[in-house]
Amino acid sequence: MKPIFITGTGTDVGKTLVAAIVTEALQADYWKPVQAGFAGGTDSLWIEQMISNNTTKIHPEIYKLKMPASPHLAAKAEDVKIVLKDIVRHLPKTKNTLIIEGAGGLMVPLNKREFIRDLLKKLKAKVIIVSKNELGSINHSLLTAAVLKKEKIDVAGWIFNEQYLNYENEIANWSGYPLIASVPHLNEITKETIKAEAEKMKESLQKLL
Numbered sequence: 181m182k183p184i185f186i187t188g189t190g191t192d193v194g195k196t197l198v199a200a201i202v203t204e205a206l207q208a209d210y211w212k213p214v215q216a217g218f219a220g221g222t223d224s225l226w227i228e229q230m231i232s233n234n235t236t237k238i239h240p241e242i243y244k245l246k247m248p249a250s251p252h253l254a255a256k257a258e259d260v261k262i263v264l265k266d267i268v269r270h271l272p273k274t275k276n277t278l279i280i281e282g283a284g285g286l287m288v289p290l291n292k293r294e295f296i297r298d299l300l301k302k303l304k305a306k307v308i309i310v311s312k313n314e315l316g317s318i319n320h321s322l323l324t325a326a327v328l329k330k331e332k333i334d335v336a337g338w339i340f341n342e343q344y345l346n347y348e349n350e351i352a353n354w355s356g357y358p359l360i361a362s363v364p365h366l367n368e369i370t371k372e373t374i375k376a377e378a379e380k381m382k383e384s385l386q387k388l389l
């Protein structure tokens with residue numbers, strides 16, 4: 181089975197929160213190959229704290245960079261070069277479904293000429309796009325979809341995070357990619373609330389993937 185790559189319309193849209201829900205729902209493994217910024221903790225550590233099942237394995241990052249910035253700049257600050265084939269070479273060998281989280285959105289540079297877009301292509305992954313259900317999101321979402329289409333990338337569909345507006349069907353229709361699920365604003369983010377969202381999402385995920 182292809183790995184599932186969780187990208188988003190940008191940074192801070194809720195990729196890690198959605199990744200926790202999807203990972204828990206499928207009892208999948210999780211991998212964040214490029215982490216830029218870890219003063220407040222890494223995405224991997226956060227996922228580890230939010231998962232309830234005993235099957236999930238969290239695979240170590242390949243690049244763990246200090247600066248909370250675009251990975252190409254965070255890498256430059258540490259005199260590191262992000263090499264895509266080194267990430268691909270370290271793709272975790274697991275029989276379990278693998279959830280991979282990107283950094284920011286699709287057109288985030290990893291080095292002078294390659295982007296998250298190129299990484300997910302090289303990893304031959306199937307993509308879930310996380311988008312926020314808020315004003316401005318139609319534009320961000322359709323630009324993201326345009327890049328995925330141009331590159332003929334295999335897309336499973338959208339997961340919308342935080343329901344400020346009802347844009348889900350609009351964006352699904354315009355893009356032609358299906359709506360997988362919607363996640364409400366969670367007043368409390370705990371193992372229990374993640375597990376409850378995972379239960380709600382399980383069936384749609386299993387159907388699509």
Ligand SMILES: Nc1ncnc2c1ncn2[C@@H]1O[C@H](COP(=O)(O)OP(=O)(O)OP(=O)(O)O)[C@@H](O)[C@H]1O
Nearest residue numbers: 191192193194195196197283284342363364365366
């Ligand atoms: N549905 C939600 N309810 C409440 N808080 C949320 C929700 N989704 C995301 N958040 C909060 O918004 C912030 C950003 O979310 P998250 O870290 O998942 O974004 P991200 O897309 O993974 O960012 P990055 O590009 O840094 O990986 C976090 O503090 C998270 O807890």
Ligand SMILES: C[C@H](N)[C@H](N)CCCCCC(=O)O
Nearest residue numbers: 191216217248249250283284
């Ligand atoms: C620091 C942040 N939380 C992420 N790790 C990296 C986001 C990169 C975004 C780059 C950009 O689109 O401007």
Ligand SMILES: [Mg+2]
Nearest residue numbers: 195196223281
């Ligand atoms: Mg994240």
